[in-house]
Amino acid sequence: MQYVSTRGRAPVLSFEEAMLTGLARDGGLYVPAEIPQMSHGDIAALAGLSYEEIAFRVMRPFVGDTFSDDEFGGLIEAAYAGFGHAARAPLKQVQSNHFLLELFHGPTLAFKDFAMQLIGQMFQAALTRRGDRVTIVGATSGDTGSAAMEAFRGLDAVDVFILFPHGRVSDVQRRQMTTVTEANTHALALTGDFDDCQARLKDMFNHFDFRDRVRLAGVNSINWARVLAQVVYFFSSAVSLGAPHRPVSFCVPTGNFGDIFAGYIAKRMGLPIDKLVIATNQNDILHRAMVSGGYVTEGVTPSISPSMDIQVSSNFERALFEAYDRDGAAVAQLMDELKDGGGFKISQGAIGRLRETFASGRASENETSAMIARALPEMGELLCPHSAVGVHVAQDFLGATPLVTLATAHPAKFPDAVEAASGIRPALPARMGDLFDRPERVQRVENDLAALEKVIEGGIRP
Ligand SMILES: *Cc1c(COP(=O)(O)O)cnc(C)c1O
Numbered sequence: 001m002q003y004v005s006t007r008g009r010a011p012v013l014s015f016e017e018a019m020l021t022g023l024a025r026d027g028g029l030y031v032p033a034e035i036p037q038m039s040h041g042d043i044a045a046l047a048g049l050s051y052e053e054i055a056f057r058v059m060r061p062f063v064g065d066t067f068s069d070d071e072f073g074g075l076i077e078a079a080y081a082g083f084g085h086a087a088r089a090p091l092k093q094v095q096s097n098h099f100l101l102e103l104f105h106g107p108t109l110a111f112k113d114f115a116m117q118l119i120g121q122m123f124q125a126a127l128t129r130r131g132d133r134v135t136i137v138g139a140t141s142g143d144t145g146s147a148a149m150e151a152f153r154g155l156d157a158v159d160v161f162i163l164f165p166h167g168r169v170s171d172v173q174r175r176q177m178t179t180v181t182e183a184n185t186h187a188l189a190l191t192g193d194f195d196d197c198q199a200r201l202k203d204m205f206n207h208f209d210f211r212d213r214v215r216l217a218g219v220n221s222i223n224w225a226r227v228l229a230q231v232v233y234f235f236s237s238a239v240s241l242g243a244p245h246r247p248v249s250f251c252v253p254t255g256n257f258g259d260i261f262a263g264y265i266a267k268r269m270g271l272p273i274d275k276l277v278i279a280t281n282q283n284d285i286l287h288r289a290m291v292s293g294g295y296v297t298e299g300v301t302p303s304i305s306p307s308m309d310i311q312v313s314s315n316f317e318r319a320l321f322e323a324y325d326r327d328g329a330a331v332a333q334l335m336d337e338l339k340d341g342g343g344f345k346i347s348q349g350a351i352g353r354l355r356e357t358f359a360s361g362r363a364s365e366n367e368t369s370a371m372i373a374r375a376l377p378e379m380g381e382l383l384c385p386h387s388a389v390g391v392h393v394a395q396d397f398l399g400a401t402p403l404v405t406l407a408t409a410h411p412a413k414f415p416d417a418v419e420a421a422s423g424i425r426p427a428l429p430a431r432m433g434d435l436f437d438r439p440e441r442v443q444r445v446e447n448d449l450a451a452l453e454k455v456i457e458g459g460i461r462p
Contacts, residue, residue: 001014001015001032001033001061001062001063001222002014002033002064002212003017003030003031003032003033003224004030004031004032004320004328005017005025005030005031005032005330006023006028006029006173006317006320006321006337007024007026007027007029007328007329007331007332007333008026008327008328008331008332009026009028009328009332010028010030012028012033012064014064014065015062015064015224015225016066016067017223017400018030018225018343019122019123019223020123020126020127020134021217021218021226022205022216022219022222023218024115024200025208026032026315026337027202027206027332028332029189029224029273029314029317029318030224031224031318031321035265035269036056036061037269038057038060038271039042039270040244041268041318043235043239043243043244043270045057046058046235046236047239050077051080051087051089051128051232051233052073052077052080052088053086053194054232054235054239055076055232056072056073056234058231058232058235058269059076059229059232060072060083066122066126067125069186071125075121075245076118078121079117079118079120079121080117081104082106082107082154083107083113085102085105085274087231087265088105088114088233088236089102089103089114089236089237090105091237091404092381092407093374094379094391095378095379096378096398097398097400097401098105098385098394098402098403098405099237099398099402099403099405100268100379100381100404100405101233101390101407102407103406103407103408103409104407104413105410106147106290107147107150108146108147108176109151109191109409109410109432110112110143110146110147110413111143111164111230111259111406111408111409111410112144112146112147112148112284113147113150113151113173113176113208114229114233115221115225115226115248116144116150116229117147118149118225119219119225119229120152120155120225123152123155123157123158123300124227126434127157127158128402132215132219133156133158133159133216133245133422134158134215134216135158135160135161135216135456135460136148136159136216136217136218137150137160137161137201137204137217137218137456138159138160138162138163138201138218138219138220139163139197139198139215139220140163140169140194140197140305141165141166141169141194141197141308141309141414142164142170142306142307143173143257143411144162144179144305145163145173145177145187148160148162148219149176149177149180149185152184152185153180153182153184153185153216153218154182156182159184159186159216159346159459159460161183161188161280161420161455161456161459162177162185162187162195162439163184163188163190163200163201163452164177164187164189164190164194165190165194166189166191166192166444167189168302169306170306170413170415170416170417171416171436172413172414173413174187174440175438175440176435177442178440178441178442178443179268179435179438179440181332183461184461185250186443186459187441188440188442188444188445189442189443189444189451190445190446190447190452191444191447191456192447193287193300193311193399193448194306194310195310195312196447198220198310198312198314199312200449201218201220203449204216207449208224212246212454213457214412214456220256220311220314220317221258221314222257225356226258226324227258227261227318227373228265230259231262231263231266231269234250234263234266234273235266235271236272237404238368238404241402243271243272244270246272246401246402248273249274249276249277249401249402249403249404250263250273250276250277250405250406251277251279251390251391251393251397251403251405251406252276252277252279252390252405252406253279253280253281253386253387253405253406254278254279254280254286254313255280255283255307255308255309255313255387256309256313256314256315257313257314257316257318257319258291258314258315259408260276260278260358261315261319263276264276264295264322267357274461275358275401276402277358277360277361277394277403278358278359278360278361278362279360279363279389279390279392279393279394279395280308280360280363280393281303281309281310281362281365281368281385282301282362282363282364283300283303283309283311283361283391284362285297285298285311285313286313286360287296287308287361287362289316289346289359290351290355290359291360292343292344293345294344294457295334295338295341295345295346297312297338297343299311302370303365303368304365304368304385304409304414305368305385305388305389305417306406307409308386308389310387312338313349318333319358319402320334320346322347322353323346323353324347324350328348334369347377353418360393361393361396361397362393363389363393368388368389368421369420370421371383371388371389371391371392372385372418373421375388375423378397381407382411382418382422382424382426383407383418384407384410384411384413384418386408386409387405387406387407387408387409388421390405390407390408391405396453410426410429412427412428412429
């Protein structure tokens with residue numbers, strides 16, 4: 001299986017190389033050269049299998065010869081062994097024909113663990129075999145960072161640096177990053193917002209001298225392996241609701257468009273998904289783009305669902321690449337317009353194609369809080385604010401087709417917002433009950449590329 005860049009001007013890579021690289025050298029994102037197909041029979045045969053077995057069958061064709069069957073199966077087992085629920089991604093009915101997919105039973109209580117735990121295993125296996133080391137730098141709006149540090153802590157082959165926007169992540173999110181004790185992990189609090197963190201990360205990848213010197217690797221949702229790991233739970237949940245014999249729709253709380261793009265891949269592989277609903281908070285660039293056809297940045301307004309406080313939605317580039325019939329030059333042109341002018345207009349044909357697959361909606365801050373308050377008595381679920389955005393938007397799409405809303409984080413990751421809305425302060429699971437007693441280790445950094453690169457080079461273990 002080969003991987004090509006969405007901007008069409010970077011080398012074609014294997015799965016292993018695409019995983020270890022992250023961002024393509026032309027600024028684009030890697031996608032598989034062709035999308036493997038699962039037949040009706042292949043999908044029907046997933047019924048009754050464990051999450052790990054489904055994961056193996058869904059992901060195997062994308063991995064090529066990077067891992068043998070046995071090795072890949074072992075990495076999947078190891079990745080999900082630490083989850084706090086035997087089903088890994090349990091499905092819970094909350095309304096008539098409406099189901100919640102609980103993706104928060106991993107070690108850091110958000111769906112990011114599904115991909116990150118597996119990536120940790122895959123990086124270690126591939127790097128050990130190559131006798132190689134990398135420096136992972138990640139930007140986080142809160143959950144990617146803790147998931148990455150948890151997945152990579154203590155690994156010899158990897159030094160990890162996580163940039164997060166100072167003062168804009170929840171206390172639990174921050175502490176999950178700043179209390180990791182292993183010497184190969186570094187939490188960096190950047191003066192700025194998440195888009196600044198993401199922009200500096202992209203700058204580092206485009207600074208080839210630095211990139212090659214530190215052997216920079218990325219694990220943000222721009223990394224194809226992240227998207228791939230998330231494809232699995234679209235299959236596992238759809239199959240338990242009757243796919244491939246009947247279609248299923250999904251409503252996905254969205255920021256960087258990673259999770260919902262995984263749903264798109266599942267659909268393209270053959271899973272009968274009817275609608276993929278983009279659910280945004282008040283930072284609704286994706287919803288506005290779907291409605292108007294214009295992708296126009298407006299700046300970020302902090303919300304109670306901070307992991308979706310974003311205006312430059314990286315993975316949307318992958319959806320555009322498909323909507324433009326894989327025309328890398330056209331995508332590169334749009335991305336130049338975005339960089340120079342803060343936005344672009346999606347062509348008539350491309351927006352039409354996007355609207356065939358994706359619907360969209362938004363939840364204001366009040367609507368999000370109101371849904372948290374309502375969901376506990378009416379649905380028996382204490383929702384995190386991100387999941388509440390999804391459940392709010394889902395209300396407009398309930399009907400004859402089963403709808404699955406992704407519950408992306410545990411409410412205890414966002415206790416202040418959940419308590420303000422519902423009057424109930426969600427408790428952390430017992431295994432992380434002492435989070436607020438552990439000492440914090442964090443470095444403040446300015447929103448400046450040269451300064452950042454210096455901090456990172458200074459922190460790499462010899
Ligand atoms: C990352 C995150 C999201 C947004 O996911 P994307 O893949 O970036 O769209 C939503 N909810 C939570 C809790 C997250 O951590």
